[in-house]
Every structure is written in structure tokens, then in C-alpha cells.
Amino acid sequence: MNDDQITNSRVVVPLDDYDPIEIFGDEPDPSRIAEYGMVWRPKDIHFGIRAERDGRLVAHAGLVVLPVSIGGRRAELIGLGAVAVAADLRGRGLARTVVDGALAHARGLGPRFAILFCRPDKAELYARLGWQPLTGPVEVDQPTGPAVMPLRTMWYPLHEGARWSGEALRLHSLPM
Incomplete structure (x- = not known):
């Protein structure tokens, strides 16, 4: 597919659901996260870009x-996950477009921050999109009890002036 065939399809649309097979086919672990041994929570709200052709x-x-504690105080954050771009279309700005579309929706949900978990090799991509690394360990729920998240945690301000306090983050759910 060439750039002309996706130019007009850069509209981010809500999706009823998401099946990774639509983008990746039957590849068993397209995000390469199985090696980390975590159990993941499905996303509740989905956005996508469809090829016009x-x-x-x-x-x-x-x-x-997400229900969380920040420095021991209960709060909610927006979790961003399952960011995916078809292999034949990477490097064309689609990740930025779909993430920006999802974050535009997230701003209306109330929480001041969004977070994501990513492999270290994807941190630079998210940094270019405005995400910042969270320092310190992040604890998440797992079926066997609390566990330290082995992936990089990054945060994003959803509202003007929102600044991360630097306090410890604890998810009271499976990670997304």
C-alpha cells in the first residue's frame, strides 16, 4: 500500500472491539510481551485507522x-495500550495519529494523566510523542498477587499544567 492509499484514511475512528489478527494476521506474539510473563487486562475503548482502499x-x-494509588492516595489514570501499526505501513506517522486520536478522547474522561507500558526499544517512539518516563518501580496486580512491572512505564499529561509528582504508582488492576 502506498502513501496515497492511506493519506485519506488517517481519520481515527472508534471501534467496537479489536482483534490483533486484523493487523498482524496469526502472528502469535506481535507485541513481543509474552516473554515478560504478565497477565494483561483488555482495553475497554478502541480506536483505529482503516485503509481507504x-x-x-x-x-x-x-x-x-485504571484504579491506582499515587503516593498512597487513590486516583484514576487512563491506560493506553495495544498500540499497533501494520508492519507494511510503519514509519508513516500512523502511530502518532492513532495515539493522538485516542488521547483526544481520553481528555474527556476526567483523569489528569495517561500511562502506558512499553518495551525499552519503544520508549524513544513514545518520547517523540510527548510521553515521559516514570522513575521508580510500578506495582500492578497479577493473579498471584502484586508484582513489579518489568516494562518501561511512561506518563502523559491529559490536561494543561498536569505534572507528575514523582510519587510511587500502584495499579489496583491487571496492567493494560
């Missing part, structure tokens, strides 16, 4: 509202 899903981002 054939309607194929070429990019996806999902959101979930």
Missing part, C-alpha cells in the same frame, strides 16, 4: 480507566 484496519490504540 479496502477498509483494512492498519492502526489501533486502546484505552482503559
